[in-house]
Amino acid sequence: MATTEKQDRFIVPIGPQHPALKEPEHFEFTVDGEIVTAATARLGYAHRGIEKGSENRTWIQDLYLFERVCGICSHIHSMTYSRGVEKLAGVTVPPRAKSIRLLAAELERIHSHMLWFGVAAHEAGFDTLFMYIWRDREVVMDLLETLSGNRVNYSVNLLGGVKVDVTPEQVDAIRHGMDKLEKRNKHYLKVVTTDKSFLNRTRGIGIITKEQAKILGTVGPTARASGVEREIRVNAPYGAYKDYPANIILDPTGDLEARFVVRIKEVLESCRLIRETLDGLPEGELTTRMPRRIKAGETISRTEAPRGELFYYIKSNGTDKPERIHVRTPTICNMSSVLVTSVGHQLADIPMILVGIDPCFSCNDRMVVLRHSHGDTEEWTWERLRQHGIEFYR
Amino acid sequence: MKQLQNILEILIFPSGLFLIVLGLAYNWIDRKLVARYQNRIGPRWFQPAADLFKLLANEEIVPDGVNPFLFTALPMVGLAGALTAALYVPIGGVAAYSYSGDLIVTIFLLSLLTICLGLAGSITIDRFSLIGAVRTLTQLFCYEAPFLLALLGPAIVAGSWRISDIIAYASGHTWLFITQPIGFVIAMIGLMGKLELPPFDAPEAETEIVAGPLTEYSGRGLALFWLGKAIELVIGLTLIATFFLGGMSNLLVFFAKTIGLLLILAGLQSLFARLRIDQVVGLWWRYGAILVLAQFLVMIVWKGVF
Amino acid sequence: MNPNSANKVDKDMLNNLKSWARANSPWAIHFNSGSCNGCDIELVATLTPRYDLERFGVLMRGSPRHADILLATGPVTRQSRDRLIRIYEQMPDPKFVVAIGACALTGGVFRGTYNCLDGIDKVIPVDAYIPGCPPRTEAIIQGLVALLGSLKPTPDAEPVTEETDV
Numbered sequence: 001m002a003t004t005e006k007q008d009r010f011i012v013p014i015g016p017q018h019p020a021l022k023e024p025e026h027f028e029f030t031v032d033g034e035i036v037t038a039a040t041a042r043l044g045y046a047h048r049g050i051e052k053g054s055e056n057r058t059w060i061q062d063l064y065l066f067e068r069v070c071g072i073c074s075h076i077h078s079m080t081y082s083r084g085v086e087k088l089a090g091v092t093v094p095p096r097a098k099s100i101r102l103l104a105a106e107l108e109r110i111h112s113h114m115l116w117f118g119v120a121a122h123e124a125g126f127d128t129l130f131m132y133i134w135r136d137r138e139v140v141m142d143l144l145e146t147l148s149g150n151r152v153n154y155s156v157n158l159l160g161g162v163k164v165d166v167t168p169e170q171v172d173a174i175r176h177g178m179d180k181l182e183k184r185n186k187h188y189l190k191v192v193t194t195d196k197s198f199l200n201r202t203r204g205i206g207i208i209t210k211e212q213a214k215i216l217g218t219v220g221p222t223a224r225a226s227g228v229e230r231e232i233r234v235n236a237p238y239g240a241y242k243d244y245p246a247n248i249i250l251d252p253t254g255d256l257e258a259r260f261v262v263r264i265k266e267v268l269e270s271c272r273l274i275r276e277t278l279d280g281l282p283e284g285e286l287t288t289r290m291p292r293r294i295k296a297g298e299t300i301s302r303t304e305a306p307r308g309e310l311f312y313y314i315k316s317n318g319t320d321k322p323e324r325i326h327v328r329t330p331t332i333c334n335m336s337s338v339l340v341t342s343v344g345h346q347l348a349d350i351p352m353i354l355v356g357i358d359p360c361f362s363c364n365d366r367m368v369v370l371r372h373s374h375g376d377t378e379e380w381t382w383e384r385l386r387q388h389g390i391e392f393y394r
Numbered sequence: 395m396k397q398l399q400n401i402l403e404i405l406i407f408p409s410g411l412f413l414i415v416l417g418l419a420y421n422w423i424d425r426k427l428v429a430r431y432q433n434r435i436g437p438r439w440f441q442p443a444a445d446l447f448k449l450l451a452n453e454e455i456v457p458d459g460v461n462p463f464l465f466t467a468l469p470m471v472g473l474a475g476a477l478t479a480a481l482y483v484p485i486g487g488v489a490a491y492s493y494s495g496d497l498i499v500t501i502f503l504l505s506l507l508t509i510c511l512g513l514a515g516s517i518t519i520d521r522f523s524l525i526g527a528v529r530t531l532t533q534l535f536c537y538e539a540p541f542l543l544a545l546l547g548p549a550i551v552a553g554s555w556r557i558s559d560i561i562a563y564a565s566g567h568t569w570l571f572i573t574q575p576i577g578f579v580i581a582m583i584g585l586m587g588k589l590e591l592p593p594f595d596a597p598e599a600e601t602e603i604v605a606g607p608l609t610e611y612s613g614r615g616l617a618l619f620w621l622g623k624a625i626e627l628v629i630g631l632t633l634i635a636t637f638f639l640g641g642m643s644n645l646l647v648f649f650a651k652t653i654g655l656l657l658i659l660a661g662l663q664s665l666f667a668r669l670r671i672d673q674v675v676g677l678w679w680r681y682g683a684i685l686v687l688a689q690f691l692v693m694i695v696w697k698g699v700f
Numbered sequence: 701m702n703p704n705s706a707n708k709v710d711k712d713m714l715n716n717l718k719s720w721a722r723a724n725s726p727w728a729i730h731f732n733s734g735s736c737n738g739c740d741i742e743l744v745a746t747l748t749p750r751y752d753l754e755r756f757g758v759l760m761r762g763s764p765r766h767a768d769i770l771l772a773t774g775p776v777t778r779q780s781r782d783r784l785i786r787i788y789e790q791m792p793d794p795k796f797v798v799a800i801g802a803c804a805l806t807g808g809v810f811r812g813t814y815n816c817l818d819g820i821d822k823v824i825p826v827d828a829y830i831p832g833c834p835p836r837t838e839a840i841i842q843g844l845v846a847l848l849g850s851l852k853p854t855p856d857a858e859p860v861t862e863e864t865d866v
Contacts, residue, residue: 010521011521012521012522012525012603013521016780016783017729017731017764017783017787018604018762023732023735023737023740024731024732024733024734024774024780024783031525034525034671034672044779045733045734045777045779045780045783046734046735046774046777046780047734047777047779047815048734048775048777048810048813048815048816049810049813049814049815049816050810052813053810053812053813053814056812064809065809065810068736068738068808068810068833069736070736070737071735071736071737071738071739071740071741071834072737072738072741074736074738115741118748119744121667122601123601124667124668125592125593125595125601125667125668126666126667126668127432127592127664128431128432128664128665129667130748131432131433131748131749132432132433132749134744134745134748134749135433135748135749135750137748138745138748138750141745151742151834151836151837152738152741152834153736153738153833153834195667197593197665197666197667197669198667200667200669200670200673201667201668346670346672347525347602347603348596348602348668348670348671349670350602351601351602425754429752432749433749434748434749434752434755435752435754435755436752436754436755437755437757438724438755438757440724441724441725443721444720444721444724444725444757445721445725445727445757446721447717447718447720447721447725448718448721448722448724448725448727448768449725451718451721451722452768452792452793452794453792453794454792455765455790522763600762601762604762604763605761605762605763605766608763608766609762609763609765610763610765611765611766612765612766612792613792616765616766
């Protein structure tokens with residue numbers, strides 16, 4: 001607005017501080033009236049230098065660092081990391097530990113999906129639904145707290161096993177909680193598919209076709225809501241998922257409603273998985289011995305986080321510190337789909353589309369943009385940042 | 395003596411201080427009810443008063459690039475409009491002033507606040523305010539005509555455009571809520587649109603445009619706009635309760651009716667997802683205006699025949 | 701009673717009213733300066749039915765102009781630093797800052813990484829610290845209530861936020 005050449009371009013900035021985003025990220029939507037004509041994103045506000053920082057810490061310290069890549073899907077991050085490290089060290093995790101990891105991962109999926117559902121309802125201006133969902137979400141938060149003693153960063157994992165055990169009382173509590181959650185989520189499934197005012201905001205909005213979803217490389221529920229069969233738990237089962245196979249949940253529609261439906265059905269699927277795991281919980285040890293130094297080598301580790309495929313690349317040089325760890329999180333894969341689909345939509349739908357992929361920006365920031373006082377923007381690419389990091393630690 | 399009484403009427407009762415206290419009370423009831431509907435405890439009874447005093451005591455920031463005079467004057471004009479409108483409405487039983495045609499004046503004075511809000515949003519260079527202002531004014535053009543027509547329904551049957559005459563008619567006949575149900579519903583929803591309550595809160599949709607026209611306001615300006623809305627709530631509810639729910643027979647019964655309306659209002663607020671601005675326009679012009687016009691026609695024909 | 705003391709009483713009453721209102725109507729704004737979301741989701745959870753911060757009059761506002769309390773989380777990354785300062789400056793006086801979570805206090809687990817400034821108080825003044833990784837919802841509420849308690853007018857103490865006449 002300030003300069004003349006921008007006169008006909010009206011840009012609405014969203015973020016880094018904006019009520020629609022709980023995290024600092026910057027989007028610029030060019031609008032014509034209420035219609036969005038172009039969209040750009042500026043990432044990097046949450047770049048903390050975790051990958052570089054991990055090279056400076058021991059394998060065990062890194063477990064806690066990677067757990068804090070993202071507070072919402074903390075378990076899956078530490079689980080993927082420890083699976084990779086265990087693979088490098090050639091250690092097999094006891095079956096009971098595997099089952100408990102699955103248990104925590106599925107409880108976390110329920111909590112994450114319900115959290116997203118509530119936030120998305122809030123974006124649609126449906127605060128009552130938001131409050132109801134978050135009230136019911138406390139059930140699963142309580143279960144996670146009973147299991148691990150913590151509400152958010154559970155630190156269930158250890159290298160070579162798990163830290164917590166499941167007692168028979170906890171099994172009862174979890175079963176009881178699952179009953180409650182299943183009942184409530186079936187109700188919410190009815191709400192999102194029948195409530196007229198909510199459907200006005202979701203049905204036919206933000207459609208990602210199957211082809212688009214494939215080309216843009218979307219993962220997780222976003223891809224599955226467009227009918228793309230991408231689900232690591234099914235495509236490449238890991239850990240206890242080999243014994244308790246998950247079912248893939250697909251919806252061919254690709255609009256926002258489909259993303260709601262897929263996620264709620266996944267919650268129901270998680271409830272089923274948790275029940276089956278509890279029924280067949282194997283007895284035995286919780287941990288195995290883990291060497292302090294990990295054998296030199298490199299590996300990858302993939303899991304299905306609540307938001308999609310989570311990918312760790314781990315390289316060891318035989319010391320007690322990793323040589324290089326790379327994390328690819330689902331949000332960075334899904335980001336481009338937001339920028340593509342938001343064009344042509346109403347400004348009012350943008351928060352919904354943005355939240356539709358369940359963004360977790362704290363996971364994905366890889367680049368820093370510094371703005372100097374004289375107005376120039378200097379972009380620090382990954383190479384530059386890495387160079388800076390190397391110099392910083394020297 | 396007469397003058398003193400006039401001044402007292404304007405400053406203390408039935409308008410002025412009494413009105414502000416009532417506005418705060420209604421605001422609290424509304425917030426509390428919405429919180430209860432959402433399974434929460436909700437704010438304490440003195441919450442609106444604390445909010446008001448705090449905002450008044452806060453620093454008022456005038457952002458760069460606005461006309462400081464307009465920026466500070468608009469909230470005052472808006473609040474003054476709402477307070478003046480209250481002079482013609484018998485909130486505590488009797489109105490301070492009354493003359494034939496005061497219904498129209500009241501309704502237009504109520505719109506003054508919305509227009510001020512729109513102007514306040516459009517004089518700043520903040521993008522959220524601008525979009526909010528456009529939406530505010532768009533919404534004004536949507537509900538204004540149906541809302542007016544809905545309130546004119548009782549005026550037509552009473553044969554007068556004086557508020558007190560209409561109320562006298564309403565207390566002497568069957569509740570107009572039964573004979574003019576469409577008018578009642580449209581008036582209630584129109585009031586929600588006027589006050590930008592959910593689901594008609596597109597002009598200040600928090601998750602899209604932060605706080606709409608009020609984004610740049612802090613301290614006193616915000617307090618005055620907020621107070622103006624609280625007073626509009628009182629006026630709107632009073633008009634609807636007296637017109638459609640059997641007049642102003644007894645103060646206690648009247649307040650019970652108003653709180654009943656507030657109960658419905660809070661329920662409607664918590665039942666729906668926010669409407670997009672194009673959906674708001676569609677809703678009003680496709681259904682609201684047509685329905686209220688149909689009722690209007692039926693009424694005129696009825697009046698002509700009998 | 702001489703006019704001076706009457707004036708003083710009025711002023712005291714006004715000050716008391718101001719601090720009472722301030723302590724009872726804290727409108728908050730939330731800024732995440734690179735946190736892992738753990739604190740942020742717990743902060744959102746405090747608004748929801750089980751905890752309900754509105755009991756204490758806390759309203760979450762989107763615009764810094766409406767807010768009195770800045771609830772800041774995260775270790776302050778280099779890129780979000782300017783934004784944090786800008787939001788702080790956009791808030792009307794009197795304003796308070798609450799740092800939530802271990803990262804916001806000291807940088808927490810990210811302490812020493814090259815892109816973090818290790819704590820909100822390295823950038824803007826902080827009035828209350830709530831430790832924990834993440835702090836429990838009850839802890840967040842207690843921290844806020846403690847901050848509000850310090851704003852309340854007490855009979856023997858001067859109001860915290862008001863400038864006093866010499």
